Amino acid sequence: MISNNDITTRAIEWALGGLEQRSQTIADNVANAETPGFRGSEVSFENELRSALQTGHMDRTPSVSVAHTTNPAGANGNNVRLEDEMVDMIATNLSKSAMIQSFNYKADILRAAIRS
Amino acid sequence: MSSFHSLDIAATGADLGRTWLDAVAHNIANVNTVRPYDEEPFRAKLVHAAAVDGPGGTGDGVRIVEILEADGTAPEVYEPDHPFASQEGAVKRGVVDLVGQMADMIGAQRHYQANLSVIRSSREAYEAAMQIGR
Numbered sequence: 063m064i065s066n067n068d069i070t071t072r073a074i075e076w077a078l079g080g081l082e083q084r085s086q087t088i089a090d091n092v093a094n095a096e097t098p099g100f101r102g103s104e105v106s107f108e109n110e111l112r113s114a115l116q117t118g119h120m121d122r123t124p125s126v127s128v129a130h131t132t133n134p135a136g137a138n139g140n141n142v143r144l145e146d147e148m149v150d151m152i153a154t155n156l157s158k159s160a161m162i163q164s165f166n167y168k169a170d171i172l173r174a175a176i177r178s
Numbered sequence: 179m180s181s182f183h184s185l186d187i188a189a190t191g192a193d194l195g196r197t198w199l200d201a202v203a204h205n206i207a208n209v210n211t212v213r214p215y216d217e218e219p220f221r222a223k224l225v226h227a228a229a230v231d232g233p234g235g236t237g238d239g240v241r242i243v244e245i246l247e248a249d250g251t252a253p254e255v256y257e258p259d260h261p262f263a264s265q266e267g268a269v270k271r272g273v274v275d276l277v278g279q280m281a282d283m284i285g286a287q288r289h290y291q292a293n294l295s296v297i298r299s300s301r302e303a304y305e306a307a308m309q310i311g312r
Contacts, residue, residue: 082184083236085303089184089296090237093191094229096198096289097240105236128235144292151296155303162310169311 069120073111074165076124080107081158083126088151091142099139102131102147182304188296190230190239195290197242198225202283209279211272215264219252220272222279248273 084105094100110125133141205222213219224246232238250273258267 085184085300086187086232086236089187089191089300090229090232090239092292092296093187093194093239094227094237095191095292096194096285097227097229100229103235103237144288148292148295151299155299155306158303159306162306165310166312 069115069118070168071165072120073115074161074168076107076111076114076120077161078158079124080105080111080126081154081161083107083128084154085151085158087128088147088154091147092144092151095140095142095144095147097140100142101135101140102133102142103128104131182300184300185297185304187237187239188293188300190241191293192290192297194225194227194240194242195286195293198227198286199283199290201225201245202279202286205274205279206276206283208272209274209276212260212262212269213272214262215268215270219270220274221247221249222272222274224248248275 087103087105091102094102105126105128107124107126110127114120114122114125131141133143135141201223208220208222211220226243226246227240228243230238230241252270252273254268254270256267257263257269260267260269263269
């Protein structure tokens with residue numbers, strides 16, 4: 063760990079934690095796409111992360127919330143929209159890659175500083 | 179559960195899709211099955227699935243609760259020459275809703291494919307995570 067107080071690292075950790083939970087929720091929604099009466103869930107953490115970044119309180123525990131989606135349910139009471147889940151899955155993966163690249167960029171800068 | 183949780187969850191969904199497809203195949207294979215008139219007719223197998231609740235509000239996938247059999251009365255046709263016919267010449271056929279089974283087959287296949295997509299995508303994401311710090 064670089065430093066617990068490093069804002070960039072904390073923000074990336076927070077985002078990766080939220081994105082991983084979002085991946086799991088999408089996997090659960092798709093697994094239950096045909097389960098009668100099942101209501102899909104969605105994960106949000108961006109607003110909390112943004113306000114933490116704005117106020118500079120990055121030392122608190124990352125806040126990630128899970129809530130049921132409000133899509134209307136189909137004939138069997140299931141409200142999962144498979145197409146939306148597939149798109150969200152791709153977007154979540156790309157965000158994860160972006161976070162990992164950001165972290166690696168940060169690590170490269172530190173490595174350069176150590177070498178010089 | 180492993181640390182690659184999305185994979186485990188998608189696997190439960192793919193497992194349901196495969197079981198469901200197996201049941202549909204069995205039902206369609208038996209759509210013309212005739213049993214002796216005084217015996218129970220063939221009844222279509224129906225998969226009962228339910229969501230699994232997980233910790234922290236995130237679900238843990240889906241599980242197969244039980245395999246049920248279709249209820250309803252068996253359709254009868256008049257075939258007096260049939261060896262399984264009753265005294266009155268009625269033959270009891272299986273309880274299979276063929277149109278419903280064909281629709282279920284598409285649903286099961288789509289469900290299986292969607293979960294395989296999640297498995298593929300999760301694997302790529304976890305592989306990317308292996309690059310942290312490289």
